[in-house]
Amino acid sequence: MVVTSATYMEEQPMLSVRNLNKRYGQGCKHCETPEMLPVNSNRCSHCGSVWACIDVGMDLYKGEIIGIVGESGSGKSSLVKSLYFDEEIASGTATISDYKGGEADIFSVSAQQKRYIRNYLMGMVYQNPWMGLKMSFSSGGNIAEKLIAAGTYHVGNIRDRASELLNHVEIPISRMDELPENFSGGMQQRVQISKALANNPPVLLLDEVTTGLDLSVQARVLDLIRKIQREFGVGMIVVSHDLGVIRMLADRTMVMRYGRVVEQGLTDQILEDPGHAYTQQLVHSLL
Numbered sequence: 001m002v003v004t005s006a007t008y009m010e011e012q013p014m015l016s017v018r019n020l021n022k023r024y025g026q027g028c029k030h031c032e033t034p035e036m037l038p039v040n041s042n043r044c045s046h047c048g049s050v051w052a053c054i055d056v057g058m059d060l061y062k063g064e065i066i067g068i069v070g071e072s073g074s075g076k077s078s079l080v081k082s083l084y085f086d087e088e089i090a091s092g093t094a095t096i097s098d099y100k101g102g103e104a105d106i107f108s109v110s111a112q113q114k115r116y117i118r119n120y121l122m123g124m125v126y127q128n129p130w131m132g133l134k135m136s137f138s139s140g141g142n143i144a145e146k147l148i149a150a151g152t153y154h155v156g157n158i159r160d161r162a163s164e165l166l167n168h169v170e171i172p173i174s175r176m177d178e179l180p181e182n183f184s185g186g187m188q189q190r191v192q193i194s195k196a197l198a199n200n201p202p203v204l205l206l207d208e209v210t211t212g213l214d215l216s217v218q219a220r221v222l223d224l225i226r227k228i229q230r231e232f233g234v235g236m237i238v239v240s241h242d243l244g245v246i247r248m249l250a251d252r253t254m255v256m257r258y259g260r261v262v263e264q265g266l267t268d269q270i271l272e273d274p275g276h277a278y279t280q281q282l283v284h285s286l287l
């Protein structure tokens with residue numbers, strides 16, 4: 001399944017994903033392929049394996065935000081974690097226009113090339129800041145780690161870039177040498193965002209980044225994400241179970257259930273006039 005929009009059709013997508021399948025567990029003769037499972041489940045009742053993503057496809061264009069919604073366990077996080085190589089996929093392909101002219105399947109390249117892609121071409125912001133930040137490093141040190149991985153070694157340059165990034169996410173420069181452990185949840189998310197942006201990646205993946213934050217703190221992080229989209233033209237995939245977040249951020253939305261994309265389209269259209277019964281249920285639960 002592929003999300004496209006006439007507005008973007010003339011450009012080359014920054015990120016294209018095709019037929020992505022992700023399974024947790026060894027599988028058995030009853031679940032060798034996801035099609036062998038009933039449509040209303042993605043878990044094998046025989047061996048307990050889960051097909052977390054089934055035949056997922058999308059095209060993400062420059063400066064666009066695609067929202068991914070769905071109830072808990074629908075496969076949203078597995079999708080972005082697979083794209084960031086945190087998880088091994090079972091099958092599928094993905095290309096990035098800034099990588100080898102958009103010709104190479106990023107899932108098939110070497111571990112070293114995957115590290116390159118993670119360092120230069122994609123940034124990831126996790127729901128849990130402990131996954132995205134080293135809490136024993138200062139916030140500046142966290143950004144430095146990402147810069148060093150991409151070949152910036154000059155201390156002065158690193159501090160300048162870290163100051164610029166922290167300033168951008170409204171963390172006082174005076175706190176650059178403090179451990180993020182001592183920061184509030186909203187501040188930790190902003191440090192994570194600055195770290196993810198360190199090497200100007202064209203694609204940013206955000207997994208439930210405002211979940212668990214107070215509403216006012218949440219609003220500030222959402223504003224920041226919008227600002228980054230406007231100023232840097234970064235393409236983003238935003239995972240959220242919260243349709244309010246999706247409404248505010250996403251140009252287009254994919255709705256996932258049991259690992260499959262059940263509906264996709266322009267966000268306004270999906271929220272105003274949901275076609276699939278499951279989306280209708282999600283939208284009505286928000287009202």
Ligand SMILES: Nc1ncnc2c1ncn2[C@@H]1O[C@H](COP(=O)(O)OP(=O)(O)OP(=O)(O)O)[C@@H](O)[C@H]1O
Pocket residue numbers: 024025050051052070071072073074075076077078079241
């Ligand atoms: N490490 C894992 N091992 C085994 N199964 C997993 C693992 N991670 C996720 N799953 C299963 O894969 C399916 C999809 O999980 P995933 O976390 O991607 O869903 P989600 O839509 O992001 O849910 P949530 O909103 O609760 O984070 C679920 O059935 C989940 O139990």
